[in-house]
Amino acid sequence: MGLGKLGAGFWAIALAGAVWASDAWITTALLATGILALAVLDHHNRGYWERLGIPTVSGSLPILGHALDILSSKEYAYESFERALQEHKNSKILGRYWFWEPIALVTEAETVKNICIKDFDHFVDRRTTAVSGGKDDYSNDFLTVAEGSHWKGIRNVLSPTFSS
Numbered sequence: 001m002g003l004g005k006l007g008a009g010f011w012a013i014a015l016a017g018a019v020w021a022s023d024a025w026i027t028t029a030l031l032a033t034g035i036l037a038l039a040v041l042d043h044h045n046r047g048y049w050e051r052l053g054i055p056t057v058s059g060s061l062p063i064l065g066h067a068l069d070i071l072s073s074k075e076y077a078y079e080s081f082e083r084a085l086q087e088h089k090n091s092k093i094l095g096r097y098w099f100w101e102p103i104a105l106v107t108e109a110e111t112v113k114n115i116c117i118k119d120f121d122h123f124v125d126r127r128t129t130a131v132s133g134g135k136d137d138y139s140n141d142f143l144t145v146a147e148g149s150h151w152k153g154i155r156n157v158l159s160p161t162f163s164s
Contacts, residue, residue: 038063039062042062042063042100045097045100046060046062046065046097046100048095048097048102049095049096049102050095052095054091054093054094054095054104055088055091055094055095056094056095056096057084057087057088057094057095057096057105058087060096060097063099063100064099065096065097065098065099065100065101066080066084066096066097066098067097067098067099081105084096084105085105085107088107091107092106092107092108092111093105093106093107093108093111094107141154143155143158
């Protein structure tokens, strides 16, 4: 009676259209907010080296950083690093990104010596490759694989061997 001449089917379709329109608006707003948040996060993460005043290798892409040429097999990793070193010949340290992870390229021998000998306690965890085996695997005791306090313990035992 209250539906008028158009009938219940019309009003059901009109109501469904109104609901769909509001859902589409909400979906669009959420998608736009997500894209904006991702863009802000990407800009922040890829600004790490600039905030520290360290020169950054050019060509960093959103989200991927400098990884695209290596992942697409356009060049080997060492070629990418060599190109970066040629671009910044006079820099002691360079910054680049593997996706959002900042990577430091140390180019001066004296700086490498300071990192490895004098300031080693500030550089505990580095990028490592996964080593198969369990907790008792001897390869977990390699200085280049160990992390955290385990690495510090091994390094403190080995330090006297390299200094004298």
